[in-house]
Amino acid sequence: MPVRQWIICSLLLLGTAGWTRAGFSAEYIYLLAGQSNMIGKGKVSELAPHLRRTPANVSFYYQGRQQTLARFNHFGPEVLLAHQLARALPQDHHILVKFAATGSRLIQWVPGSPLYQGLLRQLSYVQTADGKPATLAAIFWMQGESDARNLAQARAYGERLQHLIQRLRTDTGSPQAPAFIGRINPVSDAFRWRDEVRQQQQQVTQTLPMTYLVETQGLGKLWDQLHYNAQGQIGLGERFASGFLQQRKSGPIRMPVNTATTATTAISRVPAAHTISATIAATTPPIPAAHTAPATISTTPVIPSAPATHATTATASTTVLAIPTMPAAHTAPAAATATTTPPATASAATPPDTTPPVATLHTASSSMTGSRSALSAAKRKAQRQQEERRAAWLEWREQQRQYHSLRLQRYRQRKLDGLE
Secondary structure, X not given: OOHHHHHHXXXXXXXXXXXXXXXXXXXXXXXXXXXXXXXXXEEHHHOOHHHHOOOOOEEEEEOOEEEOOOOOOEEOOHHHHHHHHHXXXXXXXXXXXXXXXXXXXXXXXXOOOHHHHHHHHHHHOOOOOOOOOOOOOEEEEEOOOHHHHOHHHHHOHHHHHHHHHHHHHHHOOOOOOOEEEEOOOOOOOOOOOHHHHHHHHHHHHHHOXXXXXXXXXXXXXXXXXXXXXXXXXXXXXXXXXXXXXXXXHXXXXXXXXXXXXXXXXXXXXXXXXXXXXXXXXXXOOOOOHHHXXXXXXXXXXXXXXXXXXXXXXEOOOXXXXXXXXXXXXXXXXXXXXXXXXXXXXXXXXXXXXXXXXXXXXXXXXXXXXXXXXXXXXXXXXXXXXXXXXHHHHHHHHHHHHHHHHHHHHHHHHHHHOOOO
């Protein structure tokens, strides 16, 4: 093809693309940020074919450039979020920008930090129809598990998150952008301060306007009971979309405070058209009781009083020792149960009783019970330590992957800038 014809065709295509984007009645930009559950561990192979395609009125920015949905092996909440928004608002153009860091704590996202600067830089890559800087239509936040490992980080979570949202709204010129916070629900004892973080998240929604809490209870998880699987990510994206659509339809809404028990009860006053299908609800059972905190076990030995039959009966010529009835596990040998009848001679000494005292037997039983309780506590401690080591190893592996991903992103950026 001659160069002149190629240039003409390119201009025609660019003009058509610009006309198509300008044909939308409105343009919305959504920011998705957080840590590993925002990056997503749902397998793309488990997605329905129609969910792997990017809707015509959706643009997805990830790792510094525009991507197609479900391009890699794993996906996050952006897939269902994009499809729900495209279906509910077909006349608008929806731009999703995702930036997340695995294993990151909230202190690493404070304004001025490298992650915060990277967040603003990702937004600068967005190409709007009018060429103006991107303003946010909504903020979706899924983070907090790493802060649940440390008490000091957990207690400071609410204040830091509130400051982050306020600065994001200011720096992007979006003072009315609603923020939707995904509530964390890790199960492992390695996240021992999870309740504190959850309380801090709820407190932010009660003090900061246009901020809403999105329940994650009941979403499907992987074997580690920390990261959401494919069905869990589908449910999370659906709940984010339902919250935004309801807020856009009726103005400021109040998210529920109580935890949901199924995947279909995500946000209060959500229309039936935005609830998760019965298939998702059936495949995302609530957290089993086996993962709840164990009850406190008392190891104090209880020594019962001696039975009433333990008495000494005196007669003129004999002394009878009545052997008390023992429990089945501590029954004395048959030879010990024989009644001892000494001779009637006054000078004859009464033979000694060789039967173990009742208090001694019960003390031994209590010692055995205490030993079993100690062994059980040691076993639970070993299991907890193993879970912590496993969680730390997973976090290290994810950090390594994120590190190499950031290196690749910086290399691509330098290449675009002509430095390499």
